Amino acid sequence: MPQKLTILVVDDNDEFCQNVKDVLELEDYQVTTARDGFQSLLILKQREFDLVLMDLRMPVMDGVETFKIVKEMSPNTSVIMVTAFIGDDLNKEALQAGARAVLGKPMDFDKLLALIRQIIAQRSTDTGGGR
């Protein structure tokens, strides 16, 4: 039986975080949440995730800063950024740094789920690396 896709959702808005977890769990994904970049790095130190879904602007440590560290710690982890600041310069920076996508808020869940299915498909055809 294939392992469930593991997703870490990082957002300082607790309600949004919980809602995203609930939606993704309906799709049978295994979801953990963190409320800021710093907490997410502590979690990532303990275990690796297939996907990190992260808010671009957070207190303490913002999304791009965290993403760059995640990329070093877990190069095989895909990262999708989420933002309420549409057209922000950070969006470009995130994409240039290698984020899979930057999604606006309110989130288009159909788009998110399609992106996740693409990531799964890519992992299953990837013969060299990944989990």
Add this chain to the structure above:
Amino acid sequence: MTGEGKTREQLIDEVQVLLLRVAELERSEAEHQRIEKELQQVARFPELALVPDTAEVKKAEERRLTVERLATLGQFSGDISHELRNPLSVIASSAYYLKTRLKDSDEKVREHLDRIQSSVDKATGVIQSLLDLTQMKKSQLTRLDLVAFISEAITMAAVPVRVKVVRNFPQSAVLVNADREQLGMVFRNIIANAVEAMAGRGTLTVAIGTKDGQAEASFTDTGPGILAENMDKIFQPFFSTKSKGIGFGLPIARLVVERHGGIIEVMSAPGRGATFTIHLPLGADKVDGV
């Protein structure tokens, strides 16, 4: 010789130019006639025209205040957008969860959830329009041929078959320096407004030309026209006579055109359709900042 060392003829010429400029900004035929009479008066007594027209001064002051208010709003609109998008995200994600979870429940439940989602979409649209109006991105100027550009805009507008489009275009290119995305938005708005005004049936006449060193593009519809009391309001944010829409299209269009050094004017009378004319400086040989 009058004050400042100018001759009487020079003074007459200057005042005539100023009054002609005022005439261009006026919107009704009656005003054109009034200005013409004044011109004749000025030619006889130029000193009388030096008294400032208080109505024009008041309009200019109102426009200046509007620009200032928009600039202030622009400083905060990014934060306002963020603060509104976050709770909207929670509402939308809860609606999505419930819709997925309750997909086998009765139609009424799904209907309510759809309404929640569509209202979130509308609210998000309002926020984006506010951002478009108040935080316009820096223009990326390129040389555009208005003839080709407007032809493309008409094609992309997917004008209904019952709207006849008449094109009065010159044989040669009419070049302007403009931001492709921003100017495209202006023409799309004006064409969409014209089609809506005609309720999907009528004639849209689009004319392109040059006059006095300026490019001109006019869009004339055969709709019901604009009421006289609304002529001053149509470029104000949140003013709309449509059943849908929040009235940002024309304010944004005016902002874009003026940022390009042009003006947008409208002529209309009830029952006689409306003509929106956009004047833009003709393109220079070199474009800065591209």
